[in-house]
Amino acid sequence: MKIKLTFWKLVFLFLMAAGFYATVVRFTEGLGPSTNLSDQFPWGIWIGFDVLCGVMLAAGGFTLTAAVHIFNIKRLRPIVRPTILTAFLGYVLVCVALMFDLGRPYRIWHPLIMRNPHSVMFEVAYCVMLYTTVLSLEFAPIVLERFNLQKPIKIIRGILIPLVIGGVILSTLHQSSLGTLYLIMPEKLHPFWYSPLLPVFFFISAIAVGLAMTIFESSMSSKHFGRQLELPILQELGRVLVVVLSVYGVLRFEDLLHRGMLKLTLQPGYEMYLFWLEIMLSLIFPLLLLSQRKVRMSAGGLYVAAVLVVLGFITNRLNVSITGLESAAGMHYVPKWTEIAVTGAIIAAGFALFGLAEKYLPIFPAEEPHRVVERQRAMAAQVLEHAGD
Amino acid sequence: MSKALLYDATMCIGCKQCEQACATQNKLSYDDAIAAEERQSDHKYTVVLTKSDKFMRRLCMNCQEPACASVCPVGALRKTAAGPVTYDENRCMGCRYCMVACPFGVPKYEWNKVLPKVQKCTMCPDRVAAGKPTACAEICPTGATKFGERDDLINEAQQRIRENPGQYVNHIYGLTEVGGTSVLLLSSVPFEEFGYRTDLSKDPLPILTYRVLSRIPDFVPLGGMLLGGVWWITHRREEVAAAEGQHPKGDTKDQQERKP
Ligand code: SF4
Numbered sequence: 001m002k003i004k005l006t007f008w009k010l011v012f013l014f015l016m017a018a019g020f021y022a023t024v025v026r027f028t029e030g031l032g033p034s035t036n037l038s039d040q041f042p043w044g045i046w047i048g049f050d051v052l053c054g055v056m057l058a059a060g061g062f063t064l065t066a067a068v069h070i071f072n073i074k075r076l077r078p079i080v081r082p083t084i085l086t087a088f089l090g091y092v093l094v095c096v097a098l099m100f101d102l103g104r105p106y107r108i109w110h111p112l113i114m115r116n117p118h119s120v121m122f123e124v125a126y127c128v129m130l131y132t133t134v135l136s137l138e139f140a141p142i143v144l145e146r147f148n149l150q151k152p153i154k155i156i157r158g159i160l161i162p163l164v165i166g167g168v169i170l171s172t173l174h175q176s177s178l179g180t181l182y183l184i185m186p187e188k189l190h191p192f193w194y195s196p197l198l199p200v201f202f203f204i205s206a207i208a209v210g211l212a213m214t215i216f217e218s219s220m221s222s223k224h225f226g227r228q229l230e231l232p233i234l235q236e237l238g239r240v241l242v243v244v245l246s247v248y249g250v251l252r253f254e255d256l257l258h259r260g261m262l263k264l265t266l267q268p269g270y271e272m273y274l275f276w277l278e279i280m281l282s283l284i285f286p287l288l289l290l291s292q293r294k295v296r297m298s299a300g301g302l303y304v305a306a307v308l309v310v311l312g313f314i315t316n317r318l319n320v321s322i323t324g325l326e327s328a329a330g331m332h333y334v335p336k337w338t339e340i341a342v343t344g345a346i347i348a349a350g351f352a353l354f355g356l357a358e359k360y361l362p363i364f365p366a367e368e369p370h371r372v373v374e375r376q377r378a379m380a381a382q383v384l385e386h387a388g389d
Numbered sequence: 390m391s392k393a394l395l396y397d398a399t400m401c402i403g404c405k406q407c408e409q410a411c412a413t414q415n416k417l418s419y420d421d422a423i424a425a426e427e428r429q430s431d432h433k434y435t436v437v438l439t440k441s442d443k444f445m446r447r448l449c450m451n452c453q454e455p456a457c458a459s460v461c462p463v464g465a466l467r468k469t470a471a472g473p474v475t476y477d478e479n480r481c482m483g484c485r486y487c488m489v490a491c492p493f494g495v496p497k498y499e500w501n502k503v504l505p506k507v508q509k510c511t512m513c514p515d516r517v518a519a520g521k522p523t524a525c526a527e528i529c530p531t532g533a534t535k536f537g538e539r540d541d542l543i544n545e546a547q548q549r550i551r552e553n554p555g556q557y558v559n560h561i562y563g564l565t566e567v568g569g570t571s572v573l574l575l576s577s578v579p580f581e582e583f584g585y586r587t588d589l590s591k592d593p594l595p596i597l598t599y600r601v602l603s604r605i606p607d608f609v610p611l612g613g614m615l616l617g618g619v620w621w622i623t624h625r626r627e628e629v630a631a632a633e634g635q636h637p638k639g640d641t642k643d644q645q646e647r648k649p
């Protein structure tokens with residue numbers, strides 16, 4: 001355990017050092033020398049991965065708060081906090097990545113006073129800004145609790161439900177709007193990915209990834225912190241995941257069918273391979289796995305399926321933002337090492353911050369007496385639920 | 390009324406004086422090396438392409454309903470009533486959405502600068518506002534690049550095609566492309582040969598995103614009511630139970646307050 005820890009620390013230090021060097025290049029020499037971006041290919045992995053995937057991976061925040069606080073699914077309560085933490089860190093890191101990508105990062109506040117309501121980017125900017133505020137308010141009680149500040153906690157709890165509703169609406173808007181961003185380029189984006197339904201696809205897949213990330217995180221925490229969700233909760237999440245993935249899959253292929261693109265998916269080619277890689281990872285493998293009762297019921301099986309779903313939809317976002325635009329640009333884009341270094345450092349920072357928070361803040365309801373109370377409560381709730389049947 | 394440029398490739402002699410005048414007007418450097426560059430870039434807003442004895446100009450089309458202006462989150466790019474699509478570098482935050490969105494791949498970026506700008510032809514907005522033609526049209530020795538009212542230029546282009554059948558491709562490029570542009574092109578060789586896409590839709594592109602965006606004002610109150618309603622219904626059972634004294638009221642986060 002000790003050796004492993006030092007190994008990860010070394011990895012972390014290495015990523016940070018590389019990221020630091022790349023940061024210096026980026027801000028002293030500009031985007032040209034620090035990236036492989038060009039006039040033909042103006043958006044690279046900082047948008048395709050850091051922003052699109054970052055926001056998607058943080059979708060657990062709104063999915064779960066909605067399930068627990070709005071739909072009143074109490075069994076999921078123990079994982080609300082780690083998911084909010086992930087979402088909060090996710091959005092903060094997305095903002096950090098944006099600072100790298102914007103040509104003039106010090107003007108990131110411009111949309112506040114210079115408005116163009118016809119711009120999807122403007123809408124995304126506003127939603128992300130507001131939702132990060134919502135997340136910090138949802139996250140604040142965890143910190144306040146640590147320092148035992150009851151007054152502000154009470155205030156936040158008083159407005160919790162409107163806050164959660166606001167968060168869900170904002171998330172719905174900007175998760176889908178990241179897809180809407182690409183609606184303006186029907187002639188540029190490859191027909192595998194260009195669809196009038198892009199906003200819908202982005203939204204549904206965000207929910208799927210939100211669920212998968214929750215399963216994934218639970219297993220990660222069990223490895224590194226010895227804390228894990230109870231299996232029934234994971235199984236429940238797995239079940240919902242199957243439904244969401246199936247809905248997404250049906251819609252996706254119906255859309256291809258109606259646009260007459262289904263045949264195209266069988267003609268070998270660069271886009272075709274990446275399309276099927278995405279579909280395999282995000283839909284076929286996870287659904288095959290989860291259709292097995294044995295897999296669906298085991299923590300390990302659920303973990304593998306969750307990882308596949310996450311990888312699959314990361315592929316999807318990269319396909320939309322990079323693969324799908326390459327033929328129109330007439331070139332292949334491969335990120336420069338400095339672009340990867342910045343991304344790597346941001347991810348490493350995310351893991352480190354998560355670890356720190358988990359160590360010093362009451363993220364998991366782990367205290368034993370409390371847990372007993374929690375369980376009793378859950379049982380009582382269940383009894384009550386069945387009493388209502 | 391809105392102004393436009395009509396470029397007739399059959400009248401062009403490839404002298405590249407329009408390139409030079411454009412550079413001077415926009416305070417960009419211009420020399421033989423730059424003149425030889427056959428593509429638009431951050432230091433070359435317009436380019437005269439050559440293919441054996443045929444020529445073709447490329448420049449910002451200054452669309453009637455420009456995708457670039459519709460996507461710019463801070464309104465740095467704007468379509469003016471007079472025709473030009475202008476750029477305000479003091480607003481631009483460098484998101485480069487305009488570059489991704491432009492169907493003609495026009496906006497270019499100053500990749501090698503620490504504080505970069507977007508660079509594109511803006512159809513000499515100051516000159517146009519002062520009632521003068523654009524720099525390129527003014528200098529053109531043959532009238533291949535002509536400045537005028539868009540409607541008049543369309544009539545003239547139609548007339549030229551009508552009177553010289555066989556000399557032109559029967560198409561005014563820019564008349565309907567993405568809802569029409571303020572730069573109109575006539576040519577004797579197919580436009581694709583010079584990299585102009587002829588598969589562009591006739592509808593303005595901004596409609597595609599606006600169709601979705603315009604639903605938001607309706608969605609927000611509706612979504613709020615819906616979620617609030619679900620909350621009210623799902624928590625109703627507990628309220629009843631609490632009233633009957635069977636179960637502690639509300640299962641929201643307040644339980645943590647009662648922590649030992
Ligand atoms: S050609 Fe491109 S940059 Fe020029 S106005 Fe049209 S959309 Fe904007």
Ligand code: SF4
Nearest residue numbers: 461481482484485487
């Ligand atoms: S790069 Fe500048 S001009 Fe282009 S969309 Fe972004 S803010 Fe607007």
Ligand code: SF4
Nearest residue numbers: 401402404405407529
């Ligand atoms: S100035 Fe006129 S003739 Fe000369 S290259 Fe330009 S358009 Fe052609």
